[in-house]
Amino acid sequence: MYGIPAEYYDVVYGNKNYEREAHVVRRMVAERRPGSQSLLDVACGTGVHSLHLSCYYEVDGIDVNAGFLVSARERNPRGYYSEGDMRDFSLDRMYDIVVCLFSSIGYVRTLDNVRKTLVRCREHLTDGGLLFVEPWFTPDEWIPGRVHVLNAERDGIKVCRMDHSAVRGGVSLNPCLYLVGTEDGLQHYQETHEMGLFTMQEMQEAFAAAGLEVDYDPIGLMGRGLYIGTRKE
DSSP: OOOSOHHHHHHHTTTSOHHHHHHHHHHHHHHHSTTOOEEEEETOTTSHHHHHHTTTSEEEEEESOHHHHHHHHHHOTTSOEEEOOTTTOOOSOOEEEEEEOTTGGGGGOSHHHHHHHHHHHHHTEEEEEEEEEOOOOOTTTOOTTOEEEEEEEETTEEEEEEEEOEEETTEEEEEEEEEEEETTEEEEEEEEEEEEOOOHHHHHHHHHHTTEEEEEESSTTTSSOEEEEEEOO
16 A cells, blocks of 8 residues: 555656546446446545546545545545545445546455455446446566666655565565655655456456456556446346
8 A cells, every 4th residue: 555645646646647547437438328427436546536537427435545535535525535445345325437446456465355345346336337447467467576766756846766576476566665855855755565466367257256247448548458347237
C-alpha cells in the first residue's frame, strides 16, 4: 500500500492521463449499459478518476487510506467516500457501475481475496450492472531484477522515486524509496508494494465464481488490459 502523503502521490502520478481513462470507461459503459447513472470507485485513491467520472455519473468511493480519502472528498464533494477494505466492504447503496482501476486488485495478493473482492463488488451492482477491473501483471509478464527511476515535479514539489522489482511465490515485490524536495527541505519515504500475480484464466475463473459474466479487453485503459464483468440474475 502507499504510505506517502496524498500530495506527493499526486505529484508522482501527475503525468497519468486520468481524464482520458475516464472517457474510455464512459465509452465502454455507453456501449454495454446505456443510461447508467451511479458509479462506485473501489480503491479510489486520491480521487482523480472520480473527479473526471463525476462529470458523467454520481460517484462514490472507498479506500483503505484515510489520507487519500481527504483528497478524494475535496475533488468530488458531492460523493460519499468511506474508509474500507475492498475485500469486505458493505455500503447501503447499489450502483450501475463499479470500477477497480490502476491495478489496485493486485493488493489483495491471493486468489481467494480476489474472489472475495469480486463478490463484494457484485453485491453492490444493480441487475445488469458492470464491473471494470484493471489487472496487475500476470506471472509471465513480471520481470524480477529491474530497477526503475521516476522523477516528477509539480507546484514546487520535486519527487524522485526508485524501485526494484522482485518476486516471492506468486507475489510481486516492489521496494520503493522516495526523495521529496520542497522549499522547506528534503524528506524521504520507504515502502514495499506486494501485489498478487494472477493469470488471465485465474482472473476469469474468479469472475465466474463471483457470479459475473466476464469479457476481456487486451488494451484497457493504459495497456494492462481490462476485465469487464456483468451481473446477471
